[in-house]
Amino acid sequence: MASSSNVIKYLPRLYEEGKSPLQHRSMNHNCFRSKIGLLKEGLSLDVWDELKKSSLEVFIKFAELQYTWSAQKVHYFLTHQLGINNNHEIWSLIDGRPIRFSLHEFAHVTCLNCDLIDPSYNFDVDHKEFWKEMNIGTTSDGPLFTELLKLMEFSNTWSKEKRVMVGRLCLLSVCVHGLHHGSRIPLSSAKIVLDPVIFEKYLWG
Known part of the structure; x- marks a missing residue:
């Protein structure tokens, strides 16, 4: 029998x-797979293939695989959190046992930087010229x-380069920020699509 001194003690529930504020709230339902699929038809196959090679390819893959996630399980995970003081990980009590989901697991699952x-x-x-064109x-x-x-x-009729920029903006709105269709992409994030090198190196995670 293990000694009580060897028992690992975890922080109490958050x-x-x-009593969690999220207990009776629904998950974010703005990230629809169907919205991602609109890019293939609306911006043409060459743009779709280009986005599949980008740093946000994971979202294109989810759409192609017709990936479905369980919001109920994620909701349970979030409403059973432990009081961990760490911005890069969360711990939750699942079936009486604590489990961790950190930035390392997030990076492994999504392949995001x-x-x-x-x-x-x-x-x-300077984004104003392209904004005017859009x-x-x-x-x-x-x-x-x-x-x-x-x-x-x-x-x-636009060049492939400009249509790819539009595709990136769509992925930012739907997948990265998970915005309602009536909410605007933050300017600091949206402008990055104008520089493909910066966009691919950006720390989306």
Whole structure:
């Protein structure tokens, strides 16, 4: 029989059982696989194939595999968290046992770049000309997903490079930020699509 001194003690639950603020709230339902699929038809196959080779390829693969996740299981995981003071991992009590999900597991599952962000990083580029070409009503924010959908109706005559930029913006809106179609992509994130090198190296994780 193991000695009591060898028993590992974990921190208590973040919230009492049944008292989590997320207990009666639904999960984010803005990231639909069907939205990702619209890119293939709206921006053509050459753009779809290009996005499959990008740093956000995991989302294209999910769409092609018709991947379905269980929101109920994730909801259970989040409402049974332990009080761990670490921004890079969460612990949850599952069937009476603690399990960990950290940035390492997230990087392994998604293959997204999860290195540390350089605090001196400051990417800036003049985006106004491309925003005007996309017929976006504001230059101080990123586009709405609905604006990107309308753009697909006439962007078939655009160069592949510009259509890939639109595809990246769609992935940012739907997959990275999980935004409602009425919410704009943060400008700091949206501008990165204008530089393919910066975009591929960006620390999305």
